[in-house]
Amino acid sequence: MAKGKGLGGTSILNAMIYIKGNKRDYDTWEKLGNTGWGWDTVKEHFKNLENMQAEGVSDEYGRGGYMTLNRYPSDQPIASAIIEAFKEMRLPLLNEENPANPLGVLTGFQCIKDGIRFNTGRAFLGQVKSRSNLMTALHSFVQKVNINRKSKSATGVQVNVRGTIINVKAKKEVIVSGGTVNSPQLLMLSGIGPKNHLEKVNVDPIKDLPVGEHLEDHTLHAGFFVKVNPEIQLIDNQLDTIYKYFAHQEGKLGTLMITNIMASAFPSVMGLKNEILANINDAIEKKSVLGITSTVLNPKSQGKILLKTSNANDKPLIYSGYLSDQNGEDMAIMLESLRFLENLIETSSLKKYDPQIMQLNLPECDKFEFRSDDYWKCSIRYLTTTIFHPTGTCKMGPSDDGTAVVDLELRVFGIDNLRVADASIMPNINKTDKTPRDTARTRRRKRNVRESKENTFGKSVSRVMTKGGTAKKRILVQKSPPDSTTEAIKKAVVEAAGKEQASDIVRAWTEGRGDAKGMKSAMIDVDEDAVEKVEKVYEKDTSGLYILSNGGSKGKDTQM
Structure with a gap:
């Protein structure tokens, strides 16, 4: 699982894509009892953080926030052909997101400024780093939240700073923002989590809560590759392109551009074995190859996070649960998406490139007829991986929701002065990228902290x-x-x-x-x-x- 171990978190290594998502997803959160988390409220937090630079964009996007957004349409003929192919499939071309009706084709916005990644650390901390009441600590690993067992309140955190253990006291609150994997790990190490599990790993329970449950993630099938002719040269002159970027932060390298796949670029944990990657690269050497991925945006499958041991230095156990839903809905949706792609490459807009679907070297799938349902299902099981959008392991919900860990103000149930504020609190995963959600959630948390001072601080x-x-x-x-x-x-x-x-x-x-x-x-x-x-x-x-x-x-x- 990828981790952004630096100021800005995962935004220092993600794909820089900015998508806010579907209005219905946020409204569903509110219907589940999370008052104030509906679209009409959340969209204002989005606008407050946005600094839209692209021309021709409506006032639905903010202009004065910290997060710089730009758009970099591709000038490649194949990109235009793909857009036309989608239009042939009766998908409208969108100028920008329409949260009320998001179906369509969109050249998305990106968190890039002057050709350089614009992560949340650069966007927000860069503006306030000189404040006297702000201190950041690098190379510091929080091992647990210190909790007063008698008063059931957080008093600070235990931190390992370059091998030295120190205890930092909190005057007011501790806010955990470790992400969907590390936030539940930290809570469980602190005694907050499923009582039976904590006792098994020798952690003394303080509060029995379903921490680590309800793990949801967007999955991606990375097995649909198409050989195309004539040859497509994505970088017209590599030396010129490199010079433009390093001299002026301009050109194609100043945008999000994925041109090929190399075996060394994929860690083994993604499940793409070297022989499969070698097969793809062999084809790329002979022809241009177009790779199209499919994603299940509203998965029914769930996993969980558990502690391996009571040692904070040991990585937690991640049970992804991909494609495990009882009715097989996730598999059915992924299969349907592959059938859609088969029809997409048969459109007149793409036919001129003579597209041919590649049969990858998948030994377990060779016994099935190529492109049959059984073959694609085998490919899906073999080549489905994460997009690194895990959510839900410290789920937000009302007090009568037995699956919730935090309330609508992100306060951990039963523990005073402790909140969680990251993607782990999402009641259900929504159909978008994590960065805008998490950043808007930070602004929403800021407001929650301010509005709940009476209860929190007495x-x-x-x-x-x-x-x-x-x-x-x-x-x-x-x-x-x-x-x-x-x-x-x-x-x-x-x-x-x-x-x-x-x-x-x-x-x-x-x-x-x-x-x-x-x-x-x-x-x-x-x-x-x-x-x-x-x-x-x-x-x-x-x-x-x-x-x-x-x-x-x-x-x-x-x-x-």
């Missing part, structure tokens, strides 16, 4: 009510945002606070009300849903934004 946030009964929060803005003009400040807060209050705030900043150091302040009452809009003004330097407790400005609840 403090109350000052609230006022309008005549209409709308709940508001009182915020002290203690200085204007850095590098911002008065007009920019006013424009930024007017939507959240209203024109009259925005004018008052600007006046407070510019006309006085300052302390001996020249620090100026102003009060602002805004709708709870508008807090993020005000906070966004301070994203570069949040030292001037405070949520007040009932005690007034001296009783700061927390610095945002």
